[in-house]
């Protein structure tokens with residue numbers, strides 16, 4: 001792991017935030033989870049599972065301020081609020097991995113997308129954080145398989161996108177490869193227009209089978 005990325009912070013205390021935080025701690029990183037309520041039980045339970053030197057929690061703003069690499073893993077409806085509470089200045093020049101999906105459950109399940117076709121959640125996040133390097137990643141799989149995906153047919157594919165080439169390389173080499181993913185970079189952040197509907201396909205299969213034991217793989221010849 002590059003020295004610069006010896007610490008990592010997650011904005012998101014949900015299943016995704018805590019699962020990725022487990023993976024980052026395994027990689028030797030120090031992880032802080034950001035939350036409106038950093039002392040809520042699911043976060044303190046998570047901290048208690050780990051070495052307290054490496055695992056901690058703070059407010060969104062404190063988390064964003066100290067993080068070198070930040071993961072945005074928030075409920076879509078709360079994302080703008082979480083970014084505002086984080087203060088975009090605290091995220092200037094930092095890599096922000098956007099795991100969010102702009103899901104709309106207002107008509108029930110399976111959900112639809114609240115934004116799409118000519119825009120996306122990833123682009124919305126990049127607009128809210130104009131001075132950050134947003135990389136869309138991890139949004140096309142359920143959290144139990146985000147770290148060390150284990151499938152009989154080999155490594156699944158994580159498609160990523162973002163505007164900064166160096167940031168995508170760091171996310172690929174220092175995180176995704178180490179977690180066990182094959183990574184395909186599909187281009188700029190507007191690729192989120194494709195990756196977010198792909199998450200809907202994953203979710204549709206989840207509702208059809210009743211389990212989340214599936215992931216995508218691009219077959220090459």
Ligand SMILES: NC(=O)c1ccc[n+]([C@@H]2O[C@H](COP(=O)([O-])OP(=O)(O)OC[C@H]3O[C@@H](n4cnc5c(N)ncnc54)[C@H](OP(=O)(O)O)[C@@H]3O)[C@@H](O)[C@H]2O)c1
Nearest residue numbers: 012013014015016035036073074075078081100101142143
């Ligand atoms: N679950 C999965 O397997 C999965 C897979 C791929 C992508 N995703 C996407 O990843 C994101 C996170 O999913 P999740 O299931 O881990 O958690 P979630 O329940 O969707 O989100 C939890 C996080 O959202 C924050 N949040 C909620 N409302 C907020 C508000 N009004 N203001 C500020 N923050 C707010 C919470 O902050 P507090 O701690 O302050 O409550 C918490 O950190 C979602 O966008 C989801 O679509 C999920």
